[in-house]
Amino acid sequence: MKYVSMLLAACQCMNLATAHAQDMAPLHVHAPAADTRVILALSPDERAMILEEMRLFLDSVGTMTGALGKQDMQATAAAARGMGMKMVHEVPPELRAKLPMEFRQLGFSVHRDFDQIAMDADSLKDVSHTLNQLSATLQKCVSCHAAYQIRSPLNDDKH
Template sequence: MRVASIGIVVGIIGIIVLGIFNSSFAAEPHELSVDTRQRLVLAPAQRYMMLAEMRQMLGSVNGILQGLATGDLPVAEKAARATGMTGSVDVNPHIKARLPQQFLEWAMRTHRGFDMLADRIHAGSSQTDIIRELATLTGNCVACHAIYRLDEAR
């Protein structure tokens, strides 16, 4: 009787252990995901500056959309201007030296595009034209993020 009780307890523990191992293996992908984007390796402070600039761009997109949604074009213009050339850290010589020419050209074109968008908002362009241009600018962001990734030098 005692051997049977020990056998039952060992069996239960075995089932629990197998359940834990099986659930952890099931949660992990069977194939490793490989990020094939081009690595841009920056010093920690440089990477932080670039990521801060990207967050600023996203904030500008949100500000533009909020301004358009509420009919407050000065808010939309100010948000677009914040991501124009004056908001660019890509011209920092320490960062610029570590970035590929294509990336820099794309970034400058995007910053200039935000300045042009701010000018068009100020000039009274239609909401449809503003949104169309914003879609083009965010298309640059999507394409860039599909090609590049920022890594931190270690």
């Protein structure tokens, strides 16, 4: 017990010394790098529609990962199917025409991925395979967010 007390006291001294050294260290503040992503200039309603779709993707990914954790491939497939190509038809043609071809191609690819994930989850019932597919699809989401920002004239400071 004596050694435990000495160890705790030593740790407290080290914590105090570290905290003091951090207080004395110069503060380095770096300005954020300029945002060089392509701006998608959309109306507030169009912006809201795209962002809502992204939130639906995220919600479905959460549902899928929860289902995969329980090895519930039926629920995984159902969540993936909801994000498949059927969603593409919900985007108004006027909005689709405003989006760059590369953005649309990436979006279609993600929707097709979700359809494939659903089919494979139903047929293969392999959690590892589905997780690998989901990981690859999420990398497409990351690349899209790295390449594009969405702005509207009334909401110019938000991304």
